[in-house]
């Protein structure tokens with residue numbers, strides 16, 4: 001049992017996302033960061049952080065394969081909230097070696113290749129962006145997918161060796177969109193075109209009515225494989 005994590009979860013079990021963010025902004029002042037992918041949940045958290053602790057480090061991972069709509073939203077969000085959202089890029093030499101060895105669209109060929117691409121373009125830049133922190137925040141929700149049903153508000157991330165905070169773990173999709181509408185938060189226009197979950201362009205498609213909200217991510221793989229490695233557990 002991890003007593004530190006148990007204590008945090010017991011203390012915050014009835015707290016709102018804003019209270020959770022406020023608590024950890026103080027608890028880890030200067031040693032906490034928010035990793036945004038600019039998805040709907042992350043836009044909610046960005047709006048909250050702008051009101052709670054605008055100096056908190058916020059960063060996004062530019063894999064080099066994102067949608068133009070995502071880049072547009074990055075600029076719009078920076079300007080609207082006056083936040084310096086940092087951008088973390090993959091190591092150029094690693095990307096060159098990978099692409100020259102396996103091809104530019106290697107991810108379609110095997111789960112192994114796809115995970116290699118996600119590691120080089122996402123996981124390694126995430127680790128670099130988190131250097132110097134003890135905790136990180138992300139927008140995971142329990143009902144997003146079969147791979148996320150067990151998440152807690154506070155977890156131990158044994159891969160990054162940090163505390164991981166999921167302030168929206170208890171929220172449903174309706175709460176997310178209700179908050180976005182109420183606060184007039186900018187969101188990715190692809191959400192209006194059948195993309196509930198948005199990642200890299202070649203690995204994201206629109207979903208059909210009735211499909212799982214993560215069905216459009218790495219749709220050629222089985223559902224239990226559909227994580228990029230950022231949220232895996234040891």
Ligand code: SF4
Nearest residue numbers: 107117118121200203
């Ligand atoms: Fe590469 Fe696709 Fe992963 Fe993006 S989502 S890093 S393009 S495999």
